[in-house]
Amino acid sequence: IMDPYVPPEGDARLTSLSKDGLKQKMEKLKQTAASQLAYVPPPEFLCSAEALLGSVSRRSFGGEPLDSSCWSNWVRFTCSFNKQKLHLLVTERCYPEMVRGNRYKTIRWSFVESLEPPRVVHIRCDSILNRGNLYGQVTVRMHTRQILAIYDRFGRLMYGGEQAPKDVLEYVVFERYLVNPYGTWRMHGKIVPEWAPPKEPIIKVTPPGKGPSVACASE
DSSP, X not given: OOSOXXXXXTXXXXXXXXXXXXXXXXXXXXXXXXXXXXXXXXXXXXXXXXXXXXXXXXXXXXXXXXXXXXXXXXXXXXXXXXXXXHHHHBXXXXXXXXXXXXXXXXXXXXXXEEEEXXXXXXXXXXXXXXXXXXXXEEEEEEEEEXXXXXXXXTXXXXXXXXXXXXEEEEEEEEEEETTOTTOOOEEEEEOOOTTSOOOOOEEEEOOTTSXXXXXXXXX
């Protein structure tokens, strides 16, 4: 991830009337200005890069509306282990992270509602290896309510629950190869703030006669 976005501490919890809320708003203005003054491509690619990145607004990706249904597709294909479709939706860097540890597991995920409209908070454009390989990265802030349950190969619940929706604040990075006019935005990764609360432990169940029946371990 090039020049990763730094989420303000207390995001989604502070009001603009508090002292910390005003400080957070000023940091947001600085980061917005930095996004607008991002890398300027060489003249031969200037028109195409501006046409592609210029159409990325706070509410859309190149004319495509920013809604939670787009994000749902990424997660649903992960849960169904559709490798062919997933390769079209995520980058080579992101794919191993999404499928790691999912073998022999059943994942039940559903989208409940969007607590806030998704919005673009960070835009970067840079070249890799040479000045002709232009990549654009966009960070989208998503505040949603989701349901997630993970079962092991025997159908025993390991994480979450299908009856307990949770509020989730995510910063998702999408990437596009700007030189290709037919390129699409693909999920590239997530940004986890340092102040984010620790994840709940995943319950690992061992077979009978091979140690404790239930053991908790964080992943």
